[in-house]
Structure formats: C-alpha cells, structure tokens
Amino acid sequence: MRVFLGGSCNPTTWRKDVAIPILEAEAVSYYNPQVDNWSPELVAIEAKAKAEAETLLFVIDSQTRAIASILEATEMIMSGRHVVLVIDHIADGTEIGGQKVTGSELKDLNRARTYLRDLAQRHLVGVYPTVDRAVTAIC
Numbered sequence: 001m002r003v004f005l006g007g008s009c010n011p012t013t014w015r016k017d018v019a020i021p022i023l024e025a026e027a028v029s030y031y032n033p034q035v036d037n038w039s040p041e042l043v044a045i046e047a048k049a050k051a052e053a054e055t056l057l058f059v060i061d062s063q064t065r066a067i068a069s070i071l072e073a074t075e076m077i078m079s080g081r082h083v084v085l086v087i088d089h090i091a092d093g094t095e096i097g098g099q100k101v102t103g104s105e106l107k108d109l110n111r112a113r114t115y116l117r118d119l120a121q122r123h124l125v126g127v128y129p130t131v132d133r134a135v136t137a138i139c
Contacts, residue, residue, distance in 0.1 A: 003030040003138055004053035006072060007086075008064040010034070018131040019057065026139040055082045055138050059131055060113060062088040065096055070112050077123050085120055085127045086134050087113050 003023060005015050015032050023030045031049035035042065050056065058073040060066045076083050089110045094101050101109065120127050128134035 002028050002054045004050050004056045005030055005032050005034070005059075006050070006056055006076075007059035007069045008061040008066045010064075012059070012061055012063050014059050014061065014131045019059075019135045022132060022135045022139065028139055050076075055084060057084045057086075057134060057138065059086045059134070060088065060116065061086070062090045062094060063096065065101075065109055067109075067112070070116050073116060074119060077119060077125055083120070083125050084134050084138055085116070085125060086129070086131050087117050087120075087127060089113055 005019055008014070012034075015034055020030065020032065031046075031053065033042070033046045033049070056073075056076050058069060058076070060069055060073065073083060073085060090096075090101055090106060090113075092102055092106055094106075117127055119125075126134070126137060128137060
C-alpha cells in the first residue's frame with residue numbers, strides 16, 4: 001500500500017470527494033481510516049496500514065480541531081517518515097462540533113497549525129494549499 005490517508009475525519013469528505021478519485025485514477029493504492037462504523041479492532045488495522053505506507057498524507061482542515069491529527073503528523077515527521085501535508089487555518093467564528101471557535105481556543109488551534117507548518121518546512125516536508133495538489137504531488 002502506497003498512501004495512508006490521515007488527518008481530519010468526520011464531518012470531512014476530502015478523502016472520498018478528492019483524494020480517492022485521484023488515487024484510483026492513477027492506480028495508486030491507499031488506506032482510508034475514515035469509516036462509518038468505527039470499532040476498537042480498527043486501531044490495529046490502522047496502525048499496520050500506517051506502518052506499511054510509503055507516504056502518509058495528513059490533511060489538517062478547518063472543519064475539525066484536528067488536535068490528534070496534528071500530533072500524529074508531528075510524530076511521523078520526527079520519525080523520518082515520508083509525510084505530505086495540507087494545513088488550513090480556522091476562521092474566527094467557525095462552527096466545529098456545534099460550537100463556535102473564537103478567542104483563545106481559535107488562537108491555540110491556529111498556533112498549533114502554524115507550528116506544524118514550520119516544523120514541516122524545517123524538515124523539508126511538502127505542505128500544499130489543497131488536497132488535490134497534495135495528492136497529485138504524491139502520484
């Protein structure tokens with residue numbers, strides 16, 4: 001398997017709407033960890049897929065807080081894995097999980113995104129403005 005599709009999950013649709021159609025058109029194998037019915041058994045399956053992937057794509061979008069995804073991407077970069085990133089900042093007043101993100105929470109979430117972008121640049125990791133550009137670069 002060539003690409004692990006990591007990063008922001010529900011309610012995002014970037015995997016099925018953008019990444020998967022491009023990967024399938026290019027006959028590139030992938031693992032999609034976003035499932036309709038998650039169960040604890042999937043933890044081991046996802047870990048194996050992540051370990052075996054040649055490339056780890058992490059999309060940190062503005063529809064989710066993405067704290068775990070930011071940490072996971074950081075871990076993969078620091079362990080020397082081939083990581084490709086898309087990082088979106090969150091606009092003031094964006095609603096995530098039924099709550100508006102403002103003030104110090106907004107500042108902290110965007111600071112984490114800025115730090116990840118800086119870390120990626122220091123480690124020569126590709127950061128792309130859109131999912132389609134990141135996936136095209138992988139193919």
